[in-house]
Amino acid sequence: MIDAYIESCGGINNVNRILSSQGRLIVEVDNSDLLAKSALDNYCVTMSQVSFEIGHNIDSSKLIQLGSEIRNRQLHAVDKLTSPQKCEYRPSWHVAPPTGLLNDPNGFICHQGTYHLFYQWYPFECVHKDKYWAHLTSTDLVNWEVQPLALTPSDWFDSHGVFSGHAVSTPDQLMLYYTGNVRIGEQRDRQTTQCLAISKDGINFQKLGPVVDSLPAGVTAHFRDPKVVKIGDVWWMLVGAQREDLLGRLAVYKSHDLLHWKFDKLYGDDLGDFGYMWECPDLFELNGQLIAVIGPQGIQSCSRHHTVAHHNGFLKAAISEQGELSLSDFKMLDHGFDFYAPQTLETPDGRRVLTAWMGLPDEINQPTVDNGWLHQLTLLRQLTLVDEKLIQQPIKELEALRSTLEEFELEYSSRDLKTKAFELHVELEWGSKLSLFKDSENECSILLDKSSQTLLLDRSNTLLREGDCIRELKLDSETVSFQILADNSSLEIFINGGEFVMTSRVFTPERATHLALDGKAKFLFWPLSSAKIGLKDNNPIAI
Helix, strand or coil: CHHHHHHHCCCHHHEEEEEEECCEEEEEECCHHHCCHHHHCCEECCCCEEEEECCCCCCHHHHHHHHHHHHHHHHHHHHCCCCCCCCCCCCCCCCCCCCEEEEEEEEEEEECCEEEEEEEEECCCCCCCCCEEEEEEECCCCCEEEEEEEECCCCCCCCCCEEEEEEEECCCCEEEEEEEEEEECCCCEEEEEEEEEEECCCCCCEEEEEEECCCCCCEEEEEEEEEEEEECCEEEEEEEEEECCCCEEEEEEEECCCCCCEEEEEECHHHCCCCCEEEEEEEEEECCEEEEEEEEECCCCCCCCCCCCECCEEEEEEECCCCCEEEEEEEECCCCCCCEEEEEEECCCCCEEEEEEECCCCCCCCHHHHHCEECEECCCEEEEEECCEEEEEECHHHHHHECCCEEEEEEEEEEECCCCEEEEEEEEECCCEEEEEECCCCCEEEEEECCCCEEEEECCCCCCCCCCCEEEEECCCCEEEEEEEEECCEEEEEEHHHCEEEEEECCCCCCCCEEEEEEEEEEEEEEECCCCEECCCCCECCC
């Protein structure tokens, strides 16, 4: 029967998506001129969708077969987009897309001795549309090998985006949990389910479909980004959620077999009104303290310079004897401009390592779009808890990129570093101003305002096209130490041993390689070589 509906829509080659909802078969088509009259009568112009009332359960095996055919066409289209677009802003050792738009890191895990890192990718334009999962693997957390696409938006439960999620490693398989996103009809009604795909070899994935196929009571369809962790003998799935009264919360499901999930409850009432949506949750232990990570949208900023709705941070967490979660003491993870949707893994030697999207959801117009790509991931950071302070530091493996150490001193002067990919260590007095990525017209500056004991990160004098230009950070130390890692169009600034971090994309001309200091200080400086990020034949490309 499904075949007849497909034929009335112009055949499988005219079909972009197959959806199934409440006894309806919904077919999104490429060319409406190919529709038969029976299909045209049910055609939604806005979404190019034809809706058929079936009135009974649809053959799931047939839907999977159609999804497989759509996936093959998607893979063929993306095959043409694997070569990176040349661009003076392309990083030399960070992960970035060859074309199109990158956003959240996904599925960050160590599986059978190999690190796996996925990311959200729309390959065709620098816009947020139907997301894919790009896939990288590594043995050293520095050099990454590009693998075939793991997931594409090809099936009835994820046809408008294979949204963010995480991974679980078992002795037999690698399991990917993600949010399937679907849009239906004139109103673009959103349907979200939490889905599972599995792989025996860690490379080729089979979708099993939704494992959480309905919303909790009182929750909107803004329900996404599953993270699966084991607490004792029970698996917990944390999902970012929005209540119908537009308050962000954390939904928890529990399971004993990773396949069948029972809703526990919504958590977060102890924080009160704390944003309209929580995204990208995580939960892990550091030095005996349980830490929760969320991305609250719409919370109040403590600075007039911080105007965006999207925030990132962590909380103290605790689990009661009854198995219920409490959350308190929210603090920012990163105080810069471009840090969102973090994910963590535990390495085989017990370290907790974090990466995040170096970008924000609403900002898509930056100089790199002129060359057909946008955004990148942050460097990998080790997290430790020291005296109840969450410390972030670049992982030690990145030291392999260092070239010969240079030591020099500046006193109200400048120096041409002759590169925009470097690591810099310096301790500055209050009242100093450090300028990076500088030429006669452009710079990103770090100003230590003595009167207010405030660090100001200022990218006003750059080629930035949208986004905030100033971030401020109150400090109480006598001097301020910096470890700064730069990569052509990004700065990641670790302050006072990693007690604070400020991440920023910074766009200045290729010639802007000078460093300037209003003040006096000694510097340690390493040029950083390129990482190998590319295909298996060791042809390095940025991806």
